[in-house]
Amino acid sequence: MARWVVAVVAAVLVALSLWQLERPRAGLVIEPFPIAGGPPATLFHLPDATPAPVVVIAHGFAGSRQLMEPFALTLAHAGYMVVTFDALGHGRNPLPMSGDVTLVDGTTRLMVDELRTVARAALAHPRSDGRLAYLGHSMASDLVIRAAQQEPRAKATVAISMFSQAVTPTDPANLLILPGEWETRLGVEAMRVLHLTDPAATADQTVGDPARGTARRVTIAPGVEHVGVLYSATARRAATDWLNATFGRDMPAETDARGGWILLLLAAITALGWPLSALMPKGQGAPAPIPSRAFWTATLAPAILTPLILAPFDTRFLPVLVADYLALHFALYGAITLYLLHRARRLTGQFPARVLLLSLAPAIFGILILGTALDRYVASFVPNAERATIILALALGAVPFFLADALLTEGGRASAFRTLAARGAFLASLVLAVALDFDRLMFLLIILPVILLFFLLFGTLSGWIGRRTALPAIAGLGFGLTLAWALGVTFPLFQA
Template sequence: MRQRFLRLSPIRWSVIALAVALILVAWQQVLAAGQGLVARDMEGAGGTPLRYLAPEGASGAPGVIVAHGFAGSKQLMYGFGYGLARAGYGVMLLDFDGHGAARERLDPAGDALQRNLAAAYTLLVAQPEIDPARIALLGHSMGSGAVMTAAIDLSEQYEATVAVSPTGAAVTPDTPHNLLLMAGSLEPQFLGNARSLLAQAGGASDDVSGGVGRALVEVPNVEHITILFSRVAHQAALDWLNRVFEGPGAEVAADRRMAWFGVHLGGWLLLWLALSPVFSAGAEQAPPVVRRRPWWSWLGLPMGTVAAALLLFLAGRVIDVSRLGGLLVGGALGLWFLVLGVVWLLSGFRPPRPVVSEVLWGLLLFGLLWLAFGVMAQITWLPWLLIPERLARWPFVAAAVLPWLLAAALAQHRARPAARLGWWLLQSAVIVAGLGLTLILSPDLFFIFLLLPLFPLILGLVAIAGAALDRPWAAALGGALFWGWILVAVFPLA
């Protein structure tokens, strides 16, 4: 191994140096977002995980409770949290039951969301920097409905409400106080909801001093997820709250944390590719491991997506597939990939038996992906460190996606870069189309639609990292452990 490192070319050593520099600069930039702020992690009544942000030295500051949407977390709302905190607000972010670090399961039919908001309110008004008479709510998607409902039921507690990508609530011309609705131009369903809510609330009004201010902001060129990172959205929320609380005008700094997250991820991939001769040494001399029928094996990919969609549809006639495996939607998605993978493998592949060395290489690949993608995600947008209840589900979800990733690795074994690019494009198109068919047949899984843009990106990340090894079982195992971790981290506990 040491000799392999010594034989790396000067160009590769230069790339390694560049990669390390990118990783370090990205960390410096992301950590800078919290400079000048007080940050406290705490737990509210019922075990609600909370994170509090406020300017250092603040006193008598207005407070804002920031609530995420379905399959979100307090990390996903950091863009609003940091922007408001830097502008002088005390911000309490929370994980609803079933989400992020919360150990309680989500019961969509219960009152868990209101209980979580009440826990956040209790601790927010107890913070020394906060003026308890000036409190507002901000929520996204599922969280928007929760905060609007709380502001209607407890109108004496909340002076303003910001509903981002709103769902629904029993708003009136008088309640909630000072309602700002916001939706992206690329999410027509939620934009339509916002327009209906504005009409139901009595139409636009500038009377914030009377508590009946109403407004709608259409945020350009964003959809359901990217609106959370939009400077226009952050500025609109701050401007509205400053009008209500008579705060000074302020400009929100552009939230570039996700751009630096991309730089960090790119740095790790560069490092991995630059070291690929060390990892792949010997693999190119080994005989090919793929034995497949030469012309119809690729048909297993679209056939598998159709079979998966039909199976979930039929299973949904008997059971609630949206709660499979104790994960809302995530368990059904794991089953979908399992069916896809089994059908694709049976279409013509004969996988070799895995050997210990392949398992070890797969664990190394997973370690790379876990560090490159997840460690910075924990402080930017995704709760990556799994609580025990999620960790217990991880091996099963990883096992479910393994056949699909093994078939993909066998199909691309010893392929040239152009062919691998073609496979990525084909897989991305077929999987997105197959999931679209699934949503038509099983509307209860609609949330998957909002995540469709992420599938090609994650698939590309796993494909690039696996190509550096070109060991099918190693690529499949490392990718499966990584995909399983993501699915378990994202979807709520049922």
């Protein structure tokens, strides 16, 4: 009975979340925006509107158009013509990033050129009034600043979670900087840039004159970090007000609690996994808990050995940034863990023939159901052909790792302390890998929240399946494939 109640409540919450997330799209024209020789792009505008200023929005590293929709929807409702796009190597863009990522004249220049190509196409659209503003997050904050400095028609720039060495006291015109409250270092950087113009300026104080293009302002979004700032109503309202001041408009900012509804949607879909797990065949009994010594050996040894073993080798074999290293890290970590569990006689009876077939159920749930929601409201989850080999390579690593994780946590039967220890050890091993080769692997730090979210969502689902079937390998195989898919569509394509 309890499973039916959970199923009904979760279904209602899914429907409510979808309704709330679709509401901001109502009343707008949202359509593909083809750009000759340019990236995949989307156009947002009010129907039957008069020509308006163009706002070109650029996402950050490992992002995509979907991630920037909160700002796109807000500004489109405020009457602006908004264009979002998938940058080189990101989302559904088939062209990889290239050049030297450490040089301004390398990858940065190529991505600025792409951004300017999008802006030129948008300014040529019949709904454009010939005026332009840029908005960029994280990595793209530097790109939009450099693009605005090269484009006289750029009248304002909104830099979210900004880090850029290109800003001067007067260039680009009308610069608004939006760090999150929990981005302490980026908040300090924002104030440093503001003080280039006025050493006495404070946050939430406008320096200069928007009508003359000399304005500067820092607005700190409360209670958010590097990703949460994109969903902040304060940040979206500040961006709208800034552009209105620049272009002499007075359309209000319509902000919604998009971030909260996305979290509720993902939580409700995950909750559906509990009643659905009852459809799996019920297992008979469960093995005794892993002895303490065997558990800690299988938890700590791979966390220490994996980064140390891989550190001396050149692990670049895939056309994508750091995913090749991550695939090897997963594979070696999983192999060491499985070997130690085998030595402790914890693999016996865990792989009957039906495991392979049953593992398709969690893979379908993760990739099709949760993946569809992520692709619609969070970030690109549909791979293009160029990513097929990357997903396959990651699967060869992620499946052994997640299989080992499921067995080490005893299919959800292990204590919360052991579960946190096992997964915390893996995250610590990635941090150690970055510390050993920061210049090459620093982008792994950006992907850590994705892995943490994966542990939270799919670790919960894995526990339900493991306790139902008494076969942790089912969830380990299924969600290993899901993790490979999720990471394979997230890492940027890169060609040296």
